[in-house]
Amino acid sequence: MDPDAIDAVTRVPHGGESDPELVDFSANTNPQTPDGVSGVYEAALSAAGRYPTDDYCEFRAAAADYIGVTGTEIIPTAGGLAGMRLLCSVVIANGDSVAIPQPSFGEYAREVRLHGGEPTFVRHDEITDIDPAAHRMVIVCNPNNPTGESYDHARLQALADRCRSADTVLLVDEAFLDFTSEPSLAGTPGVVVARSLTKIFGLPGLRAGFLVATGDLRERLNVARPTWALSTPAAAVGTHCLADTDFVAETRERVDTERKRMRHRLAERFRVYPSEAPFLLCETREPVDEVLTEAREAGLTVRDATTFRGLDSHIRVAVKRAHQNDRLLSAFGV
Incomplete structure (x- = not known):
């Protein structure tokens, strides 16, 4: 590591919510873990x-x-x-x-x-x-x-x-x-x-x-x-x-099914990008801060994707369990 570079580098913002009362759609982690x-x-x-x-x-x-x-x-x-x-x-x-x-x-x-x-x-x-x-x-x-x-x-x-x-x-x-x-x-x-x-x-x-x-x-x-x-x-x-490996295969199938469903519904309000990952990038015509606040008032958090270089009107939402995804879709009125 270059000691001279440290003073010019900052921390990077990430998803993740510490409040257990909120359903966290900002971090792209599997909501399930393998048995045992x-x-x-x-x-x-x-x-x-x-x-x-x-x-x-x-x-x-x-x-x-x-x-x-x-x-x-x-x-x-x-x-x-x-x-x-x-x-x-x-x-x-x-x-x-x-x-x-x-x-x-x-x-x-x-x-x-x-x-x-x-x-x-x-x-x-x-x-x-x-x-x-x-x-x-x-x-x-x-x-x-x-x-x-x-x-x-x-x-x-x-x-x-x-x-x-x-x-x-x-x-x-x-x-x-x-x-x-x-x-x-x-x-x-x-x-x-x-x-x-x-x-x-x-x-x-x-x-x-x-x-x-x-x-x-x-x-x-x-x-x-x-x-x-x-x-x-x-x-x-x-x-x-x-x-x-059975857990991996089951997770892949669940995420694929839910991602397709979420993308179809979210497209009623946002421009939703194609994805093969456990998340969807959405471009909004509304101010991003207002969308983040709307989600939070519904007990959810989504990722402010404007922290990614080159994006200025985007959010990112994780694909979670079906009942959790239903809450997100309901909160966004789609």
Whole structure:
């Protein structure tokens, strides 16, 4: 990290509501978790009086089976964002350009700046077509947050090929890919995939995730990763969740059904963008502050999407359980 950059960087706003009286549509996390999580967590607490085994063999094996790579390609991290910070620390030198989609997850630009790099913003729907030669790294969010669309796999693969030829690292943030049927780029040479248990398994406070990398980059990440990066409970719960593929399939089906229903209804009032993620981006003709207040008065919170670079009249709503979604639709009069 570049100490001189810290004074010029600020915190990034995110969704998430601390008031338990409000139904939170601002954070894109699964409202359900796999069966057995509480029991696994409680059992792991008895072992938390000792340091974790730093090789995390069981967690790596579960992650590798889940995503379809070998265990040696898995780098355990305390969530997807911790993995991205690790990658930036290994890859970026002062002044390096990093291509970042716009609009997209605000932490990308923050991490690049903290490590002395220079964000180069590219329209999110053009990021797969760029020439990577001028950049040390290219970042793609698939599906993109907050717009919700996923990228054509062949175009991503072609970008990966160009990045490899240019000696440019390609980071693909697949935090929401579990909600789609699209294949992962994990295991592709020159590509680093970031994954999190936050979204699909509904465990944002657990802070568990992993990177997938190959070759020399994998070796460098493994050497540089923090010792004991995952707590014992996080590793145990993560291992348990990653084995529950039925839960993932059921979640995907539920979200797909509810997202289609919500998009159709919300379109009566907003311009609603196509999405393959567990959220919908809505453009409003009304002042965003008024829409946020309207939701809050109904006991709900939605995301102020004007905090995303390039958006000025948008909100983002998560896809939750059917009865919760009904409350949102009723609150908006659709």
